[in-house]
Amino acid sequence: xxxxxxxxxxxxxxxxxxxxxxxxxxxxxxxxxxxxxxxxxxxxxxxxxxxxxxxxxxxxxxxxxxxxxxxxxxxxxxxxxxxxxxxxxxxxxxxxxxxxxxxxxxxxxxxxxxxxxxxxxxxxxxxxxxxxxxxxxxxxxxxxxxxxxxxxxxxxxxxxxxxxxxxxxxxxxxxxxxxxxxxxxxxxxxxxxxxxxxxxxxxxxxxxxxxxxxxxxxxxx
Amino acid sequence: xxxxxxxxxxxxxxxxxxxxxxxxxxxxxxxxxxxxxxxxxxxxxxxxxxxxxxxxxxxxxxxxxxxxxxxxxxxxxxxxxxxxxxxxxxxxxxxxxxxxxxxxxxxxxxxxxxxxxxxxxxxxxxxxxxxxxxxxxxxxxxxxxxxxxxxxxxxxxxxxxxxxxxxxxxxxxxxxxxxxxxxxxxxxxxxxxxxxxxxxxxxxxxxxxxxxxxxxxxxxx
Numbered sequence: 001x002x003x004x005x006x007x008x009x010x011x012x013x014x015x016x017x018x019x020x021x022x023x024x025x026x027x028x029x030x031x032x033x034x035x036x037x038x039x040x041x042x043x044x045x046x047x048x049x050x051x052x053x054x055x056x057x058x059x060x061x062x063x064x065x066x067x068x069x070x071x072x073x074x075x076x077x078x079x080x081x082x083x084x085x086x087x088x089x090x091x092x093x094x095x096x097x098x099x100x101x102x103x104x105x106x107x108x109x110x111x112x113x114x115x116x117x118x119x120x121x122x123x124x125x126x127x128x129x130x131x132x133x134x135x136x137x138x139x140x141x142x143x144x145x146x147x148x149x150x151x152x153x154x155x156x157x158x159x160x161x162x163x164x165x166x167x168x169x170x171x172x173x174x175x176x177x178x179x180x181x182x183x184x185x186x187x188x189x190x191x192x193x194x195x196x197x198x199x200x201x202x203x204x205x206x207x208x209x210x211x212x213x214x215x216x217x218x219x220x221x
Numbered sequence: 222x223x224x225x226x227x228x229x230x231x232x233x234x235x236x237x238x239x240x241x242x243x244x245x246x247x248x249x250x251x252x253x254x255x256x257x258x259x260x261x262x263x264x265x266x267x268x269x270x271x272x273x274x275x276x277x278x279x280x281x282x283x284x285x286x287x288x289x290x291x292x293x294x295x296x297x298x299x300x301x302x303x304x305x306x307x308x309x310x311x312x313x314x315x316x317x318x319x320x321x322x323x324x325x326x327x328x329x330x331x332x333x334x335x336x337x338x339x340x341x342x343x344x345x346x347x348x349x350x351x352x353x354x355x356x357x358x359x360x361x362x363x364x365x366x367x368x369x370x371x372x373x374x375x376x377x378x379x380x381x382x383x384x385x386x387x388x389x390x391x392x393x394x395x396x397x398x399x400x401x402x403x404x405x406x407x408x409x410x411x412x413x414x415x416x417x418x419x420x421x422x423x424x425x426x427x428x429x430x431x432x433x434x435x436x437x438x439x440x441x442x
Contacts, residue, residue: 070314093291
């Protein structure tokens with residue numbers, strides 16, 4: 001086997017965090033190489049590792065994969081987190097894409113200047129409460145099963161629960177009126193692999209703060 | 222069988238055009254129901270068809286799928302346009318995600334006000350010439366095969382060729398220095414299904430223009 005997957009990113013959540021969640025939930029140990037200086041960033045872009053000169057990049061099974069969705073889909077495929085047939089895959093993708101649209105807002109949120117942040121926070125709260133959370137609540141209510149699709153854990157459950165944690169950090173009462181989502185969050189959080197990931201000392205990254213943004217700006221412009 | 226897929230969108234390219242390309246290339250006949258008035262738009266959002274109150278939406282095989290990637294992946298899976306194994310899928314996804322990043326810029330381009338358009342056009346040309354086209358040229362050159370992955374047609378080839386047409390409409394010399402891309406474009410364009418789609422009278426849409434911009438504002442919010 002090719003050894004543990006190796007994640008290349010800066011030392012923060014950004015677009016790599018969903019990949020960390022998925023690997024952790026799947027029980028896959030992984031290594032991380034952090035891009036910490038301008039030199040690190042110049043070097044990795046020049047050595048041909050990055051197809052589009054962008055990270056995330058994950059070295060896995062002999063490949064240097066970039067593009068968050070390509071990485072996530074490969075991990076989901078490999079670890080049976082993508083449903084059992086084409087139609088289940090379609091539902092899983094439909095749910096994950098909605099999760100990604102809202103999660104995108106939480107990913108870029110720390111980068112906004114203070115004046116803009118208030119507006120963006122309102123947008124996140126509004127979209128969560130009125131568009132996305134009701135949609136997922138409805139799915140869970142419609143079948144009453146423990147997982148979003150096919151009565152089996154998939155990338156949709158893991159990435160939705162990650163999203164719930166992310167939104168709650170910005171709005172603690174975000175899922176107060178969504179009992180199905182609360183129950184899903186509890187169930188997924190209690191899976192042994194996820195429980196471990198949620199404990200201090202894991203590779204889960206803290207919320208991105210102002211200081212991290214300033215450092216990242218130096219590198220990523 | 223469930224009949225032909227039915228596409229719900231406004232009468233323009235937007236985010237539905239990639240789906241039209243894929244279905245057409247796969248030789249799948251499809252119907253379209255256009256959202257043309259505010260009443261159409263209000264109705265479709267109220268009848269529960271749209272998981273996130275957004276289009277594209279495609280009725281296919283008993284499902285009402287939303288989210289462009291979910292729809293594209295289902296079609297690719299169903300019509301053997303997604304490689305033969307997990308690793309080929311990963312490469313195909315990696316390429317398609319890069320295509321999507323640049324294509325996104327061409328999709329939103331008509332919506333910008335005139336002053337902003339010049340800047341955005343420069344960005345598109347720059348990213349095409351310096352980031353994306355060299356990456357795909359390199360892939361084709363590396364194996365010398367007729368298709369991007371696994372010596373077989375996949376969604377990657379179809380969506381990349383759509384992108385080439387889109388960029389050339391904004392910059393006619395866009396692939397002048399990329400011989401592999403030119404050859405791929407020619408080969409894919411000569412596939413009987415694609416050739417038919419490229420002819421007048423097909424369901425391919427003309428470029429989105431200012432008129433679309435006003436209509437789109439109703440829908441794209």
